[in-house]
Amino acid sequence: MAAGQRRSSEDEQWRVRLVDTEGRTHGAGVQLGQRHVLTCAHVVSDIGDDVVVRAGSATARAVVRRSVPTLPDGRGDVALLELDRDLPGDGAVLHRAAVSWDRAVHVFGFPEELSDGVYARTVTAGRAGPGSEWIQMNARSSVEQRVRRGFSGGGVVDDQTGAVLGIVVSAYKDKTQASANLSWMIPVETIISHLPDVTRWVTGESAADEVFSGRASPEVSRVGVAKALADWLARSGRGDVVITVVGADRRELYRLVALADRESRLVAPDAPDGTVPAVGSIDLAVDASGRTADEVALRIVRRVGIAVDERVGSSALVRSGIPPMTVAVDGVDQAVDPDELLNGVLRPLAEHGTRLILGFRHPESPSLTAARAWEVDQRLDDLSRVIVAHGGDRAMRLRQRVTELRIIAKRLGPAAVRPQLEKFAREVAGIEADAGPDDVPRELHEQEKLLDVYLAKAVKRRIAERPDLVALHRTATGLLRREPPDLDAVKDTVLAYARAVRREERK
Missing domain, CATH: 1.20.1270 (Substrate Binding Domain Of Dnak; Chain:A; Domain 2)
Incomplete structure (x- = not known):
């Protein structure tokens, strides 16, 4: 089934549980094909040598084919198992996608008190975890089932498309805190970077066109340009929407994209300070050379995972609004119609919150x-x-x-x-x-007013009681009252609430 088509929970027969020889459940996994299972390395190490996989009434013994244990810096923690017999069904198809803020997803796990398994509904947040390899997930409300022990290794599924976007890796373990509603996933592209063997079960658009990795070098040739680009990426919360790169300076753009790419990222251990971007900080890198505006728009839409209606052009889809991303577009001046690309695709993207790095070959374009x-x-x-x-x-x-x-x-x-x-x-x-400290309350007051504005909009559209909006509003309100205040956390949460309401306004 294509990634753009919605699935029901009955289609998720690829969900398996991992148990020991005494039948105790240690975690979950994703069946790939009929003889392989993807899970977390820590689930396998908890069990030991005798890993048993259960898929409904079927069972199989498993051996580790490839494993990257939790590394000293916390990265890794993925394993591919091979089974001694076929499991029923064809297994899951993993899907690459730009996992944006507030994407509704669900997971299925096997906590000790619910041995037959239970669903937990969450929404994705930003990059997180060791080396930015993970993506944070927030429970949709305080009354939802929360991700906890027994969910690790389980597939994370996009509610809208049915695509498997990654696996659960961890949950916040302090049940007494509001943060207990936090959990984390490893996205598909990070999994591929550690376990290239899973690529045969993966679909979806890659984060970067091949031209970027083909031209990238770990060496910095223009330190000032490299620092300016990395600094711009780090200013994601400031509304700094577009930056241009011209001529030979684009070498630093190629390097930036390769270093940020989760799947095939470049390694630059001796890079000058301030020239290395966070992993996953660029959602898409497109070479526009020789492409029409519609072709570039189609690449963007597919990367997000939106089903393309043949009756509606991709440019129209982009103009109608897609989740905010960070996108690099090289060769803007070598597109079939640069003006149409700028005004018909890139500006509408920016108006809906997407940040853009634009590369030009000729300084006189x-x-x-x-x-x-x-x-x-x-x-x-x-x-x-x-x-x-x-x-x-x-x-x-x-x-x-x-x-x-x-x-x-x-x-x-x-x-x-x-x-x-x-x-x-x-x-x-x-x-x-x-x-001074007196300026912080003023900014908090501004954020509180902004939250009230979007709450009023949500009430007007009769969506204020939607679980994901309730959860975001409750979190924002709690942060506004916390002492001492965390202004960055307040801004991030209010922005997430505003974006969720704006998406509804565009429908």
């Missing part, structure tokens, strides 16, 4: 001029938001400077402003660094 004007404009918008959050004469002078830079950009073009932007950004960073 008209499309580069348009993209740089866009880059300058949104960067000034981003800096303005920071300045407005602070008062005083210094902030007033910085606001005036924003106006001056906009006038220069309009009269002389973006190239006249770009050299001044980094210096100005450092000045704005200074006002943040100098902010």
Whole structure:
């Protein structure tokens, strides 16, 4: 069945449990084909040498074919088992996808008190875990079944498409804390990086076109460019939407993509500080050279895992809104129609929260001029938001400077402003660094007002009582009242709530 088609729980006959010879359950697994099972290495090590796999009434003994135990830094923890006999059914198909925030998924596990198994419904959050290899999952509400011991190794399934996006690896173990509703998954691409043998059971679009890995080198040739790109990626919560890379500087873009790719990431052990991105920080890297806007849009849509309706063009699907991602597009000026690509696909993506790294071959390309004007404009918008959050004469002078830079950009073009932007950004960073404790309550108040705005929108659309929104609102409210306040956590949770409501508004 295609990844875009919805499945029912009755289709998930690939779910298995792993037990010892005395019948005690230690975890779950995903049947692949008829003779293999994917699970966590720690589940296998808990059992020992005699691993028994149960699929309904069928049983088989298993031996470890490939295993990556939990490494000293916490990464790894995956195992591929081979069985001594065939299990019924064809097994699961794993699916690569850009796993966005607030994606509704479900898992099935075998906790001790519910030996026949139970479903737990969660929503995905951001990158997490050792080396950013995992993806966080949050329970949809406090009354949901929570992921706990007995779920490890179980398949994580997308509610909408039925695609198996990864396996459960861990859960928060302190039942007395609100964080007990947290758990983590290992996405398919991370599994492939450790266990290449599973690739034959994998479908879905890869995170990066081959041209990126083919041109990538672990060596840094332009340290300033590499640091600027890595720093831009790290500013994901700031609304800094687009950055451009031109000519030979694109070598650092190829390196950045290869280092961030979960599946086939480059290793750069001696890289200069500040030049290595987080694993999984780029959801998709596309080479637009020779492609139409629709072809690029189709690549994006497929990466998300959206079913493509032949009656609706991919560009229209992108414009209607897809989950926010971070996307690198190289060869923008070598696309069939660069203007159509910029205005018909990339701008709508950015308007719906996607961040973009845009590569251009020629510094004199008209499309580069348009993209740089866009880059300058949104960067000034981003800096303005920071300045407005602070008062005083210094902030007033910085606001005036924003106006001056906009006038220069309009009269002389973006190239006249770009050299001044980094210096100005450092000045704005200074006002943040100098902010006293009294500034935090002000920002918390702004976040509280924003949460109230989106709650009102949710009430108006009669979705405020939806379990995932209730869970997010409850978490945000709790964080707003916590002492001492964690402003970053508040911003992330309020943003997640706002995005969930906005998605409903676009339907």
